[in-house]
Amino acid sequence: MLIKILVDNTAEEGFESTHGFSALIEDDAKFLFDVGPNELFLKNAKTMNVDLSAINxxxxxxxxxxxxxxxxxxSNKRLILHPDCFLERFRKRNNTPVGLSMSKEQLQGNYEIVESRDPYWISDKMVFLGEIPRENDFESKESPFLLSDxxxxxxxxxSAIAxxxxxxxxxxxxxxxxxxCNTVSYAKKVCEQGMVFAVLxxxxxxxxDEVTKKTIQFFMEEKVSVVGPTHCTSFKVRDEFKKYLDVLDLNAGNQVEL
Ligand SMILES: [Zn+2]
Ligand SMILES: [Zn+2]
Incomplete structure (x- = not known):
């Protein structure tokens, strides 16, 4: 399977970076996973010779x-997402909006929207996990975001892809x-596969902090072979991962074959 990083906070020479994430995922199907904050994914895709018109x-x-x-x-694509993606949401710190800038109605003309809280299989091998249960006792305990109420x-x-x-x-x-860790645990359950090869x-x-420490411990217990922390993972956390695990440096413009 192939992952091409189109948008990330860091970029290879010849590519542009911005705060955001977008990747093209190819295996027994091909799809875009996230599209970043603006049109940069199109520009970087062009530089990578990726034809996005062939992606449905x-x-x-x-x-x-x-x-x-x-x-x-x-436009003219199928869009798979969790229905709560369209919630109005704000940063607690300064009350600025952090959600999507467009409504579901605005997208409906350009996309066939598939909303799913349950796992949604994109192909025989690839699944959109839908809503991820928060089961362990150390993750997702605080949030810097507020809803409109x-x-x-x-x-x-x-959500995530498995x-x-x-x-x-x-x-x-x-x-x-x-x-x-909650994401990986749920992916194992949904896919009925015990061995975790890569997490990116x-x-x-x-x-x-404690969360980072326990996450590294979890990755070691799961014997994850390839780890690719990027986007909203700080460099000091990536360096900490590198002390214990095989870590890939991911940047916009990278192509990873697994
Ligand atoms: Zn983000
Ligand atoms: Zn986010």
């Missing part, structure tokens, strides 16, 4: 601007607001 499906990891605002730049927003729509492979499970997250994407870990 877009999957959104969750309803945050840095993963989804680029949706306004595409002032209640905390734990981003219930946060891919069954002979080497073991491959999990690709957007921001992992559900917690990357945003892990939403910033500090060398």
């Amino acid at each position: 499906t877009v999957v959104l990891s969750h309803g945050h601007w840095d993963h989804g605002n680029g949706l306004l730049n595409l 002032g209640s905390p927003d734990f981003v219930p729509d946060d 891919i069954k492979s002979e080497k073991g499970l491959i999990v690709i997250s957007g921001c992992a607001h559900a917690g990357i 994407g945003g892990f939403h870990l910033k500090e060398l």
Whole structure:
């Protein structure tokens, strides 16, 4: 299977970076996973010689601007997402909007929208996980976001992709607001596969705190062979992962074959 990173907070020479995430995932089907905050995914795809007109499906990891605002730049695709992606949401810190800039109605003309809280199989091997249960006792305990009624927003729509492979499970997250360990545990359950081969994407870990420590411990216990923390994973956390695990440095413009 192939992953081409189209948008990330860092970029290879010749590519542009921005805060956001977008990747093209190819196995027994091909689809875009997130589209970043603007049209940059189109520009970087062109530089990579990727023809996005041949891609019929877009999957959104969750309803945050840095993963989804680029949706306004595409049309005539199927869009798979959790129904709560369209919630109005704000940063607690300064009350600025953090959700998608467009409504569901605005997208309906350009997309065939498939909403799913349950796992949704994109192909025989690849599944959109839908709503991820928050089961462990250390992840997703706090949230920096609020809903429009002032209640905390734990981003219930946060999802990920799981891919069954002979080497073991491959999990690709957007921001992992559900917690990357919760995400991996749920992927194992949905795919009925015990071995985890690779986990890539945003892990939403910033500090060398208890959550990061327990996450690294979890990855070691699961014997994850390939780890690719990117986007919303800080560099000090990536360096900490590198002490214990095989870590891939991912940037916009990278192509990863697993
Ligand atoms: Zn997010
Ligand atoms: Zn993000």
